[in-house]
Amino acid sequence: LFPLENCEAYDVMLRHSLVPEGQPLAIKCSLGNNLKSGDYNLTWYKVGNETAVPRDKLSRIHQQKNLIWFLPAMLEDSGDYECIIRNMTSYRKMCTRVTVFERVHGVCLNEKFAVEEVIFTLSSAKVVCPHLDYFRNRKNIQPVRWYKDCQLLEGKRFTFSNSDLIIFNVTVHDRGNYTCETTYTYHGKQYNISRDIILTVEVSPPKIPPEISYPRNNSIEVELGSQVTVDCNTTGADGFEVFWTSNGVYIDYMSRIFASPYEEEVSYDGRPVHSTKLIISEVNSEDYEQPFVCQASNAFGQVASYIILKRRVPDIQRRLTGGLLSLLILTFIALIIYKIFKIDLVLWYRNSVCAFATKEDGKMYDAYVLYTKSSGDRSFYRLETFVHRILPDVLEQQCGYNLFILGRDDLPGEAAVSIADETLKQSRRLMIILESITSSRSRPLEDTSEEQLAVYNALIRDGIKVILIEMDEIEDYTSMPESIRYVKQKHGAIQWKGDFSDKSCSANTRFWKKVCYQMPSRKKVSYSERYLWPLTSNNSAARGS
Template identity: 45%
Template structure:
């Protein structure tokens, strides 16, 4: 009673839970009030022939069911008929087949059911049918072959979706002529659902409804694609002479059975070189995609292999498709050299920066002494002094010999050894001159200002906040932007009690701490302290006779 309809993937009749010779008790279902005809599963056995008798019994009864056609339950032409079925008909029935030398029995379990409330079907009594999207499909109304009218003509079938008519107005849905089916021209996901077919069967002058309900499931169709090369793609590859290489060709498509093959110089590869042996393969991929391929090994690349293109072919739909690959000698790779050179250059620059940071002062001093004389004569800046020296005069309470440093050691190194011209307040000024005027004038005539600091603020005789000298110095520094060199004779932990001008200069320029003593060995311009001072001093054009004099 069940055949695989064209255009559908599968039909699973729920109403026949077991309808074959292997079932012990075969289940059968029918809607109450509708007629049905049950066939005996064993009559299809190959061992049976035309000389057999088939008899139906109510299970547990030895009396055969009547053959009277007017009886509601009767057997006719090997079928057990219920016209119509009633709820009390549910139960077990037995069919017995007798031949010349043996007999066979089978038990049938009939269940007469009602539809679910408010529906035209029972959710457990449906045929499952599957169609694929984007294809044409059919909805089959099955098992109607026993319900033709007296003229052996299939009666008219009425269709419903979810128990409602009118869905056939969709132009994609067409009644299949001569078949108990609906043809769906282009299946979409919206076509899934419950479809009920209903016909009227006339028997002995009375009409009965016969219905079937199908649960239609829509599955996504596998991707249909035109075959195309995955590899090669008319490309070249670089291989070394004498190396081993695998030449592989693969094609993706929506069909199985493609046979790609290799050719070179218009002949098969194994004819071109007997050591080449092709191997074919085919693999299934998700979504119905197939990958077909062929490959061969070149165990040792020879010079002749560089001269030809290797062509891969396949034939599909009477057309030949071709793609090639060509072997080439490797191009010398300079990328590694460029990367190595770049890394080396970066490392060298990094090393130079480290060396410069460590030896910056020595490099600058060497440059001044070695290269400045070669740069020609420098345009005069109108300055007279290289530095204006400002220091605290010693008082009785001061423990630091700032006078000795400012009046003896500083001139010894910067003037006599290095050739600088200093204006030292307290040494070069004349008695009776206006302090503010002298300070302002000499600072404007100087390229640098050297301020010598000691830890005790009480030792500052010229840098107190209220002093006129301090105001003149501060104004000159702010207005002219002259570079300041702070020298600490001892470590100064806290600048909180220092004049505001000193704190400003310390924050902007920093300070150089004196690390020597007042002995002769501390008077050498080549010590680290004096190198720092000379680094912050302007360059000199002409040096003295001393080896430590710098050229500007």
């Protein structure tokens, strides 16, 4: 009907249409202003299909005037559609894309196909249920229901105007996922319509004068000749209306005192946040007590705040507090070190200082050694080896102490009680060596009169310090004499955990350091004196045998 010799083609891409499966869809082909009714022919096609969309109103997909209707849209309808407009002088072709998506069961909103809308925190705001123009007329005015996060909206803050949602006193908590639902009736058949909306709420800046959070008409202490930087932080001011002044003069960027360009952010309530720095490259005397003023303004008012530089005075209280705190920390560290290395420090102090300052007390022996005597089992020989070989080797030969060991240093025929009484008066310590009472031949300490006398003199008469050494781990002291239990409770015990190897017989081991710590301090002796005691002791032992 229309000649095509002089036709020009105009390709126009229409809006992309999204619709859930089973819901109606209508797309309009826009006409140009130069087209008049009756002067054109408009036909809809699906791209790739040469057959035009039928005009039968009872067809599921049909054309009415310049609209293409899907009643309802099905998944297979997805694709590109074009409308071709012809008249006597022109030829136009417009294209649109239709996407029909499937509703996921149990999910009330499909974010992939949702429409995004933005409102502001005002007294009220409107949320539009989109793309309902062709489904609401005088014959089809069905109510629209609104949901947020699948919950029906109710309450005084929400009202409805036609198909739109009105929210009063909007806050940021109103953001979220919304769904509007209604129905459309065509030729006696009702279709459901739903639209998904992702609502964003942006904060509207309040209409108030700006605020200055710093400075706050305060002062700071600075040193002469130092560099100083002061921030002026404002909220709600116009960017170019934030600046520093001194004596009413604007501070520029080309002097000893200058201001840096402002930095801009956005606050939680939507107002702009600006910050500009006052920089004094070198403080002079005239800068003291001089107010530097930060000024800010916007369309609703102007504010100002100043800062004053003062000379820095020594903070005696802070220095005292810092000194006391440092002293407490050093004291705490020293106590920890002393607790860990207490024995080593005491022994070092004795060897370095007390060795030259020890006063003579007239006593001959550093320790009177007392131990349980038994026979016939392995523990007896172990105890005898420790008392007669290991103990003298370490304490006498390596450490320079002088010991009295009953059975080694007493003379034959002498009364044991008399020896114990006289020797204890000449001794500075009483060393008691215990073994666990497991053998039938073992007997508890204090079975003999000399042992009873020794413990009595140490605890009651002479007040001699007692050193308790366990050859084995003794868990139960109930079978021990009361005096031994008392010593254990008051002074504790040193447990021998070594063997008879050279390493265990070294005075540098922890066990022997603990024993030396309990022993009295010794003065420095000559080389000949140190080796005289073991010789004397051996002679005494020879006489005894």
